[in-house]
Amino acid sequence: MRRLVEICGDENVFWRAEDLLVWEYDAGFDRRPPSAVVLPGTTEEVADVVRAAHAEGASIVPRGAGTGLSGGTIACADAIVVSTARLRRIISIDRVARIAVVEPGVPNLAVTAAARDVGLFFAPDPASQRISTIGGNVATNAGGPHALRYGSMTNHVLGVELVLPTGECVRFGGEVADLPGYDCVPFIVGSEGTVGIITKVWLRLLPLPEDVRTFVAVFADIEHGARAASAIIASGVVPAAMEMLDRVTIGALNAAFEVHLPADAGSLLLVEVEGLREETADWATSIERILRKNGATNVRSAETAAERELLWKARKLGYAALARIRPNNYLHDAVVPRTKMPDVLREVNAIAERYGYVIANMFHIGDGNLHPVLLFDARSQPIDRVMEASAEILKVAIDAGGALSGEHGIGLEKNHFMFWVFGPEDLDAQRRGREAFDPDGTMNPGKVFPGGDACADIPTERTKRALAEGMWV
Amino acid sequence: MGVALGLNAHDIDGLAPARVIRATSETEVVEAIRGANERGEAIVVSGGATRLSVGDPPTRYDAALDVSALRGVVEYEPGDLVATVRAGTTLAELAEALAARGQRWPVEPGLPERATVGGTLASAAGGPSRMRYFHPRDWVIGARVVLGDATSVRSGGRVVKNVTGYDLTRFWSGTFGTLAAIVELTLKLTAVPERTVSLVAEVDVPAAFRVANELHASSLPLDALAVVTGEAVGAVGARADAALVVRLAGPAAAVRRLGREVRDRVLCRDVANEVWGRIAALPLESNWTARLAWPAAARPEIEFAGYGAVIYPASSTAYLLRSIDRTTFRAVRASLEAAGGVAVLERASAAYKRDAGGAWGSPRVPLGVAKALKERFDPRGVLAPGRMPA
Numbered sequence: 107m108r109r110l111v112e113i114c115g116d117e118n119v120f121w122r123a124e125d126l127l128v129w130e131y132d133a134g135f136d137r138r139p140p141s142a143v144v145l146p147g148t149t150e151e152v153a154d155v156v157r158a159a160h161a162e163g164a165s166i167v168p169r170g171a172g173t174g175l176s177g178g179t180i181a182c183a184d185a186i187v188v189s190t191a192r193l194r195r196i197i198s199i200d201r202v203a204r205i206a207v208v209e210p211g212v213p214n215l216a217v218t219a220a221a222r223d224v225g226l227f228f229a230p231d232p233a234s235q236r237i238s239t240i241g242g243n244v245a246t247n248a249g250g251p252h253a254l255r256y257g258s259m260t261n262h263v264l265g266v267e268l269v270l271p272t273g274e275c276v277r278f279g280g281e282v283a284d285l286p287g288y289d290c291v292p293f294i295v296g297s298e299g300t301v302g303i304i305t306k307v308w309l310r311l312l313p314l315p316e317d318v319r320t321f322v323a324v325f326a327d328i329e330h331g332a333r334a335a336s337a338i339i340a341s342g343v344v345p346a347a348m349e350m351l352d353r354v355t356i357g358a359l360n361a362a363f364e365v366h367l368p369a370d371a372g373s374l375l376l377v378e379v380e381g382l383r384e385e386t387a388d389w390a391t392s393i394e395r396i397l398r399k400n401g402a403t404n405v406r407s408a409e410t411a412a413e414r415e416l417l418w419k420a421r422k423l424g425y426a427a428l429a430r431i432r433p434n435n436y437l438h439d440a441v442v443p444r445t446k447m448p449d450v451l452r453e454v455n456a457i458a459e460r461y462g463y464v465i466a467n468m469f470h471i472g473d474g475n476l477h478p479v480l481l482f483d484a485r486s487q488p489i490d491r492v493m494e495a496s497a498e499i500l501k502v503a504i505d506a507g508g509a510l511s512g513e514h515g516i517g518l519e520k521n522h523f524m525f526w527v528f529g530p531e532d533l534d535a536q537r538r539g540r541e542a543f544d545p546d547g548t549m550n551p552g553k554v555f556p557g558g559d560a561c562a563d564i565p566t567e568r569t570k571r572a573l574a575e576g577m578w579v
Numbered sequence: 580m581g582v583a584l585g586l587n588a589h590d591i592d593g594l595a596p597a598r599v600i601r602a603t604s605e606t607e608v609v610e611a612i613r614g615a616n617e618r619g620e621a622i623v624v625s626g627g628a629t630r631l632s633v634g635d636p637p638t639r640y641d642a643a644l645d646v647s648a649l650r651g652v653v654e655y656e657p658g659d660l661v662a663t664v665r666a667g668t669t670l671a672e673l674a675e676a677l678a679a680r681g682q683r684w685p686v687e688p689g690l691p692e693r694a695t696v697g698g699t700l701a702s703a704a705g706g707p708s709r710m711r712y713f714h715p716r717d718w719v720i721g722a723r724v725v726l727g728d729a730t731s732v733r734s735g736g737r738v739v740k741n742v743t744g745y746d747l748t749r750f751w752s753g754t755f756g757t758l759a760a761i762v763e764l765t766l767k768l769t770a771v772p773e774r775t776v777s778l779v780a781e782v783d784v785p786a787a788f789r790v791a792n793e794l795h796a797s798s799l800p801l802d803a804l805a806v807v808t809g810e811a812v813g814a815v816g817a818r819a820d821a822a823l824v825v826r827l828a829g830p831a832a833a834v835r836r837l838g839r840e841v842r843d844r845v846l847c848r849d850v851a852n853e854v855w856g857r858i859a860a861l862p863l864e865s866n867w868t869a870r871l872a873w874p875a876a877a878r879p880e881i882e883f884a885g886y887g888a889v890i891y892p893a894s895s896t897a898y899l900l901r902s903i904d905r906t907t908f909r910a911v912r913a914s915l916e917a918a919g920g921v922a923v924l925e926r927a928s929a930a931y932k933r934d935a936g937g938a939w940g941s942p943r944v945p946l947g948v949a950k951a952l953k954e955r956f957d958p959r960g961v962l963a964p965g966r967m968p969a
Contacts, residue, residue: 202796203875203895225798247742258740260749261717276945281874282920283714283894284703284753287944287968288952292716292749296742310713313798340658342681342770381833382800388773388830441738445658473740474659512740527743528733535732535956536745542951554744 110144110186113154118145118192129187132172132179133234135436135489136518136564140167140181147192149267149275149305156303157273159186165548165560166271168299170211170242173234175437176511177518178246178298182552182561188303190241196220197306204311205264205281210241210304214248217309226311229256232513233422241304247296249513251347251421254472255380256312258513260295265308268294268301271544280308293539298515299550301543315380318346319390320414321407323397324371328352328455328467331373332448334400335471338377339444341396343389346380348472354431354481355424355468362427365420368404375402375471376417424468425479431464432481436492438520440503441512444474453502454478461495475512476503490569497573501526518564522556522574588628589643592636592929596623596643603648605723605731605762611644612760613729615961623963624756626667626698629690629863633702633925634755635938638965647695649762652676654737660768661720661737666697666761673766682768685712687803689859697761703753705870706859707803707826710893712769716752721765724751727758727957739767757963758956772828775802776838777854780847781819784808784884790823790845791892799840801893802828805858809887811900814857816850820884823847824854861889867902867927871911873920879911895920902927905934912940942968 110119120126121142130139141164146152159166165185172179181187190211197207201224206217214235217228231250232238238248244266249258256262265279279291294301325331331350338348351359351374356367367374375397379389390407397405408414420427428435442450451467458465458480469477478499482492500510504526511520524533537555541547552560556574561567589596600622602608615622621639625631626647649667656662657680664673670684670691677683688694688704698704700715712718721735724747734747751761780790787806794801803826807815815822823845827837841847862868865887873879875895883890887900903911912922912935924931924938932938942949946968953960953969 200875205875247746249740253740257717258742260746261713270945270948274945274947276948278944280919280943282872283709283896284705284870284872284923285921285943286923286939287942288750288758288949289703289753290750290944290948290952292746292752296746313800316798336658339660342660344660344769382829382836384833384836385800385829388832441740443656443659443661443737444739445656470740474738475740507737509736509738509741510743512738513742515742516744524744527736531730532733533744535726535730535734535747538955539745539747539750539952542948542955545951 107142109158110142110155113158114144114146114151118147132174132177134175134177134519136177136180136566138180138182138564140187141184143187143189145189145192149269152188152303152305153269153273153275155188156269156271160272160548165551167550168241168245168303170239171237173238174242174246174517175514176516176520178515178553180518180564185551190239193305199224201226203281206309206311208240208307208309210239210307212240214238214240214243221311222314225314227314228262228309228311230259230262233425240307244295244304244307245297245299246515247513249470249475251349251470254348254470255344255346260292262310263291263295263307264310266291266294266304267306269303269305271302271546271549275305298517298553300540300553301549317383317386318378318380318414319386319407320376320378320417321405322417323375323377323402324368324404325373325401326403327372328451329448330401331375332451332471334397334402335375336444336447337396337400338393339472341392343392345377345393345472347378349376349421350374350467350469350471351376352467354464354466358427358430358466359420359424361430363416363420365416376421428466428479428481432483434484435479435481436496437477437479438496438500439512439514440476440500440508440510442474442476442503442506442508446506447471447474450476450502450506454499457495457498457502461491463492463495489566493566493569494573497577501577516554518553518561521554522571524556589625589645591623591632591640592932594636594640594929596640599643599645601645601648605725608644608646608725608760608762609729609731612725612727612961615642616729616959619959621961621964624760626695627669627690627693629694630698630702630704634966635932636929637963644760646697646760646762653763657682661739661765662768663721663737663763663765664696665763666695668696670694670696670699677768678771681771683771684718684766685769686715686718687855687859689863691856696764700752700764701754701756701761705896707805707855707891709891710801710803714752716749718767719748719764720767722748722751722761723763724759724761727959727962735765737765755963755966757967757969758952774831774834775826775828775852776834777850777852778825778838778841778847779815779817779850779854780823780845781817782823782845783820787821787823788892793844794825794841795893797840799837801837802826803855804891804893806890806892807858808883808890809885809901811861811887811889814861815854824858826852826855858889861900862898862925865900865926868925869899869908870896870923870925871899871915871920872896873915873918877918877920879915905931908935912936916941939968944968
C-alpha cells in the first residue's frame with residue numbers, strides 16, 4: 107500500500123472499507139470489494155503500479171467506468187483495482203489518416219465529439235457511450251446499434267499500448283497496418299482485462315456520411331417485425347443500424363420521453379441508412395418496400411435531425427426507462443444467426459412467460475444480437491430464479507447456433523457457460539494465448555474461463571455453476 | 580493422403596521441400612502435423628502458393644503441407660450473409676458460389692484462381708479492397724485450425740457479432756502458418772453492388788498523387804483507388820508516367836454521381852473492372868516485391884516516375900516492383916522505420932533478404948510475447964520455423 111501511495115499519491119489510492127464500497131460492483135449483480143483501488147495518472151504510473159503488484163504476487167483488475175454488465179471488473183482473489191479514470195486525454199485526432207489516439211479512460215462519446223469537428227466519426231456506439239470508456243470498450247469488444255454496418259470495436263482498433271503483468275509497456279499495431287510480427291490487436295480486443303492494462307489506443311475514424319435517413323416501422327407483433335428484419339438483411343441492403351423495440355419497451359419509452367411512439371404497436375423497427383444522398387434514397391426505397399411487404403402497418407421517417415436524435419436518445423436510454431416497470435432487470439446479450447431470429451424470439455418470450463417475468467426486448471436485431479431484459483423486483487423475487495430463466499434463454503440461443511455474448515463480454519457472469527460453446531481443446535487454445543501474456547494468471551483472475559475458484563466466494567457463483575452444469579446434457 | 584515428390588510450386592526462395600503432403604481433410608492435416616512432431620520435421624503450410632515466399636525462408640523445410648485440395652463450401656446461408664468454407668477454397672470458387680445469390684466476400688488478394696481463403700487470412704493479404712473493406716480479418720467470424728502440436732481447435736462461430744472468449748479467429752490473421760494450419764473459415768459476406776465502374780486517368784506522377792489526395796480528402800465513398808507507375812502502367816492498359824485508377828460501386832444513381840465527382844477533378848476514361856485483377860496481381864507476379872507502408876503524414880520521398888510500383892494512397896501503402904540495390908533498399912527501410920513505417924520484402928531471393936537485413940526489417944512486436952505465443956501454439960517448432968519474428 108505504501109508503495110502504491112508513493113507511485114500515485116495519497117489522494118489516488120483507496121483502501122479503507124468505506125472508500126471501497128463504490129468499487130465493489132459494476133452494472134451487473136455481483137459484488138466483491140477489492141483490497142485496494144489505485145488511480146494512476148500516467149502510463150509510467152500504471153507500469154509502476156503493475157510492477158509493484160507483480161513483486162508482491164498481487165492480482166490486478168483494470169477498470170474503466172464500471173458500466174460492464176457481466177462482472178468483468180469485479181475484484182476476485184483480493185485483487186487491486188487499477189482505474190483508468192485519470193487517463194482521459196485525447197492525444198490526437200488525425201484528419202488525413204483518420205485515426206484517433208486516445209487514453210483508455212476517455213469516454214466513447216468524447217471520441218465521436220472530437221472527430222466530428224474534423225468531419226469524421228467513431229463508429230462503435232454502445233448505449234453506455236456517454237460514460238463507458240474506450241479502454242472498457244476495447245476490453246469487451248463493445249458494439250452498439252451501428253455495429254450492424256460498421257462492425258464492433260475489433261474492426262476499429264488499429265493499435266494498443268499495453269502494460270503487461272510484469273510492468274513492461276509494449277505496443278501492438280498502430281497507424282501503419284500489418285507491422286512485422288504477430289498482430290495481437292484482435293486478441294487483446296475482447297480479452298476483458300486479462301492480458302494487461304491498456305494505456306493507449308489507436309482508433310479508426312470514418313468520414314461522416316453525407317446523408318442519414320431514419321425510419322420507424324410499426325408491426326402487429328414481434329414475429330412480423332423479426333421477419334421483416336431478416337428479409338432486409340437477406341436482400342443485401344445492410345442498414346447502418348436496425349433495432350427492434352417490443353410493446354413493453356415502447357410503453358416504457360413513451361412514459362419516460364416525449365418520443366410519441368405508437369402505443370398500440372406490437373413491435374417497432376428503428377432502421378437507419380447512411381451514405382451519399384443517392385445511396386440513402388435507393389436503400390430507403392428498398393427497405394420501405396420490404397417492410398410493407400412483411401406486414402409493417404405504418405412506416406414513418408424522422409423528418410428532422412432533432413427527431414432522429416430523440417429516437418436514438420430514447421433507444422439508448424431505454425434500458426433506464428424500464429425501471430419504471432420494475433426496479434431491477436437482468437439481461438444477456440446472446441447472438442443468433444439472423445435467419446433464426448423469429449423462432450428464437452418466440453422461444454425467449456415463452457421462457458419469460460413460463461417463469462412469470464415481464465420481458466422487454468430492445469435489441470440489435472440486424473445482427474442477431476438479442477437483449478432480452480427480464481424485469482423483476484429484487485426485494486421480493488429471488489435473483490437465482492431470474493438467472494435460471496436467463497440461462498434457459500442463453501441455451502436456446504446456443505442451440506440455434508449462436509454465441510453467449512455479442513458485445514457485453516463473458517466476465518464472471520457467463521464463464522461457466524463457455525463449455526456450452528467450446529470444447530476443452532478450444533478453451534485450452536484460448537488459455538494458451540492468454541498465458542503468453544500472463545503466465546501467472548494475475549490479470550483479472552477468475553474471468554472468461556469456466557472452472558477456476560478465484561471468484562468462488564461470490565454468492566451467485568454457485569448458482570451459475572449449477573445452471574451451467576445442470577443444463578449441459 | 581497423397582504424397583508426391585517436391586514440385587517447384589512449393590519451393591521457397593530456392594529451397595525445396597523433401598516432400599509434399601497433400602491433405603484433403605482436417606484429419607489428414609492433423610496426421611501430417613502429428614507426424615512432423617514425432618519426427619522433429621519442419622513443415623510449411625501452403626494454399627495457392629501466391630504468397631508462400633513472404634517472410635524469411637524457413638530455417639528448415641522438410642515437407643510442404645499443401646491444403647489446396649481441402650476445398651469447397653461447407654455451409655452457406657445467404658439470409659445470414661455468412662458462409663463456411665474449407666481453407667483451400669480459391670477466391671474464384673468462392674466468388675462463383677456466392678455470386679449465384681448476389682453476394683461476395685469483399686477481399687481482393689490478387690490471383691483469385693489460385694489464392695485461397697485460408698492463405699488470404701494467414702498472410703493478411705493486401706489489395707484494392709483494403710480501402711473500403713479494410714483488413715481480411717474484418718470479414719472472418721469463425722475458424723477451425725490445427726495447432727503446431729496437432730490439436731484441432733475451433734474459434735468464433737457463425738454470428739457476426741461475438742465476444743464469447745478470446746478472438747483466436749482474427750488473431751490467426753498474419754501468422755503465416757507459423758502457429759496453426761487453418762483448415763476452415765466462416766466468412767462474413769456482403770451484397771454485390773448494383774453497379775461497379777472503373778475509371779483510369781493517364782497523368783504524371785505528381786498529378787496522380789495530387790488527385791488521389793483530393794479524392795481521399797473529399798470523403799467520397801470510393802470503392803478502390805490505386806496509382807500505378809513506371810513499367811507497370813502498361814498492365815492497366817495506359818500509356819503515361821502514371822495511371823490513377825478509381826473504382827466506384829453502389830446503387831446506379833450513386834455511381835453516376837461519383838463518376839461526375841471524379842471527372843470534375845481529373846480527365847479520365849472508363850476501363851473494364853478486370854483492371855483490378857491485374858493491379859492486384861502485379862505484386863504477386865513480380866520477381867522482386869517490397870511492400871512499403873507509412874504513417875499518412877510521412878509519405879516517403881521516393882521518385883516513382885519511371886519506376887514500376889503499385890501504390891494504394893488511401894492505405895499509405897506501396898508495392899515496389901523492380902529490384903533496387905541492397906544498400907538503397909536498406910536506406911529506404913531505415914528511413915521508413917524511423918518514421919514509424921515498414922519495408923517488407925515480399926518477394927526476393929534468399930540472399931537479397933539476408934543482405935537487406937531480413938524480409939521483415941525490425942520486428943514491431945515485443946519479442947517476449949511473440950516467443951511465448953510460438954512456444955505455446957507450436958511447442959516443437961514444426962510450423963515454418965524462422966518465417967516470422969519470434
